Amino acid sequence: MATYAVGDIQGCYDEFRRLLDLLKFNPDKDKLWLAGDLVNRGPASLAVLKYVMSLKDAATVVLGNHELHLLALSQNRQLKLGKNDTIAQILDSPELDRIVKWLRAQPLFHYDNELKFAMVHAGLPPEWSINDALMHANELSHILSDEVEGKNFLKHMYGNEPSIWDERLEGIDRWKFIADCLTRCRYFTPNGYLEFEEKRHPSLVKVSLQPWYLMPNARWRGTPIVFGHWASLSVTKHTSLENQIFPIDTGAVWGRDLTAISLEDKKLFSVSAKVT
Numbered sequence: 001m002a003t004y005a006v007g008d009i010q011g012c013y014d015e016f017r018r019l020l021d022l023l024k025f026n027p028d029k030d031k032l033w034l035a036g037d038l039v040n041r042g043p044a045s046l047a048v049l050k051y052v053m054s055l056k057d058a059a060t061v062v063l064g065n066h067e068l069h070l071l072a073l074s075q076n077r078q079l080k081l082g083k084n085d086t087i088a089q090i091l092d093s094p095e096l097d098r099i100v101k102w103l104r105a106q107p108l109f110h111y112d113n114e115l116k117f118a119m120v121h122a123g124l125p126p127e128w129s130i131n132d133a134l135m136h137a138n139e140l141s142h143i144l145s146d147e148v149e150g151k152n153f154l155k156h157m158y159g160n161e162p163s164i165w166d167e168r169l170e171g172i173d174r175w176k177f178i179a180d181c182l183t184r185c186r187y188f189t190p191n192g193y194l195e196f197e198e199k200r201h202p203s204l205v206k207v208s209l210q211p212w213y214l215m216p217n218a219r220w221r222g223t224p225i226v227f228g229h230w231a232s233l234s235v236t237k238h239t240s241l242e243n244q245i246f247p248i249d250t251g252a253v254w255g256r257d258l259t260a261i262s263l264e265d266k267k268l269f270s271v272s273a274k275v276t
């Protein structure tokens with residue numbers, strides 16, 4: 001039995017299945033963790049979702065920004081698809097209702113007590129412990145699973161404010177910040193504000209910006225975290241980071257690799273994505 005965490009699939013269904021073949025993944029014995037952004041930008045998002053849904057308890061998923069975007073589009077048909085969105089196939093599918101229901105039931109943060117490993121799509125603010133992250137993620141999941149509150153949140157979730165955590169935040173602002181950290185963050189300013197423009201590798205970025213996982217005194221530190229969302233990070237370089245930080249989005253949708261890590265022995269497995 002093994003637990004494999006896989007980075008952003010983004011509709012790369014063929015690569016996903018080739019990776020599972022390489023892992024000799026057996027859904028009756030093995031577990032699959034998926035770090036969010038299963039959909040969008042790539043060619044076969046519907047096939048990815050249908051396959052992952054068929055895995056039932058063998059798959060553990062956390063939602064990424066592209067899943068939230070898909071949910072927002074499904075709730076508000078006046079919202080226009082962006083020019084790089086490739087999720088019309090899901091929105092037009094007769095299975096949309098079943099898919100939306102499933103997505104709304106998926107968490108935004110996962111912690112495994114036996115493996116002592118956490119998974120998030122993007123990152124965590126330094127103010128949160130692992131327990132805080134679980135609590136705040138649950139709070140947002142609760143909102144998403146509510147018909148009325150969920151719809152209202154998805155309507156207002158776009159935009160970059162508020163950009164710093166304050167326990168006193170309430171309502172939409174509170175949920176926006178929680179969603180932005182868990183599904184969109186990469187860098188913080190020295191004062192602890194989220195910074196959304198910069199997406200490059202830390203070695204190319206002005207020193208005043210700090211990757212979320214290097215923020216000093218981060219309360220979550222001590223627990224290994226596997227995450228996606230940041231395709232310019234190199235997994236090999238950062239896996240050495242005190243064996244705590246495992247960035248596994250290796251840019252499959254950009255023609256690079258789709259990568260899995262086995263959480264028990266930290267071995268990496270990759271398949272190359274064909275350039276489309």
Ligand SMILES: [Mn+2]
Pocket residue numbers: 037064065066121183228229230
């Ligand atoms: Mn993402």
